[in-house]
Amino acid sequence: MDDTTTCSMPCPVCEGRTFQSVAHVYDDRYGEPNRYRLARCTQCGHLATAPRLDESVLPVLYGTYYPRKGTSPEQVSRSAASATAPFARLRRWWQGVNNQGQYLVQPGEVMLDIGCGSGISLLEAQALGAQAFGIEADPNVRPIALALGLNIHFGSLHDDPFPGQRFDLVVLNQVIEHLPEPDHALRHLRDRLTHSGRIVLVFPNVGSVWRRIAGLRWINWHIPYHLHHFDRAGFARMADRCGYRVHSTRTITPNLWTLLQARASRIPAQPGVPHPLWATRPAAADEGKEARRSAGIKTALRLLVLLPIAILNRTLDAVGQGDSLMVVLHPKGIR
Secondary structure, rough: OEEEEEEEOOOOOOOOOEEEEEEEEEEOOOOOOEEEEEEEOOOOOOOOEEEEEEOHHHHHHHHHOOOOOOOHHHHHHHHHHHOOOOOOOHHHHHOOOOEEEEOOOOOOOOEEOOOOOOOHHHHHHHOOOOHHHHHHHHHHHHHHHHHHOOOOOOOOOOOOOOOOOOOEEEEEOOOOHOOOOOHHHHHHHOOOOOOOOOEEEEEEEOOOOHHHHHHHOOOOHOOOOOOOOHHHHHHHHHHHOOEEEEEEEEEEEOOHHHHHHHHHHHOOOOOOOOOEEEEEOOOOOOHHHHHHHHHHHHHHHHHHHHHHHHHHHHHHHHHOOOOOOEEEEEOOOOO
């Protein structure tokens, strides 16, 4: 596949506009029917999804296909309560779910989570003593925000929500790769930070061991929702061009991702058809003692399977080869 195209939106890493197709891809999770391509910038090698969707179409895309329609405020509250439970930090590390920027917030700080999803991160930040604001494109979250009293703007960062408010911490958990022009977002955010403010971004690592093993079946291509596919060096180059310095970088791999990767590799996806692995399952009713016993056996077996996965992932993360990158940025010239 050697066809090249000129993109209307430049490469966020080097501003080049010529991309070369490397593979045909499609939505292997939720059944969005269109076909796409993985394309590589001929100037710097950055990978992007083509065609790159315009931000104006994202609310309809997520509202139609993303599986948040069945999420209840009660589920969100229960999930957020675990943030301050005993041994929560150790459990998050072992499970690889500490790849979330809100866990770095300090008491008394003001946090903005861009792409806050169902709002769990806002509740967790509040439980950790912070004031929390959110931005979300998915209209399915609106009833949750109203029920829980969450301060969420439905729309885009470029709407300039929360006028006059500056933030000590801006979080983008698995979000920067969804933005058509992520470099524009980073430049825009400089003016929303306090003097000592920082940005924490978490996104899939296209340079990971799991991506190299899975190839085109890597679950974190996540077409067409992921529009950019960053590695460590490419992201650092983009951040530098946008006026930031990288304070720290590490990889964190959720054990669940690895389990899902193994299952997705066994069950082929079909274009335009929702994959059963990603279907939202309603909570089962309590069927009594036998049901609880069966659930307990399944939990024990799951823990047995996850033990070697957890050991492997913590090892990969220690050498920087994990599936998810966490990057902390500080504006240049601040500190």
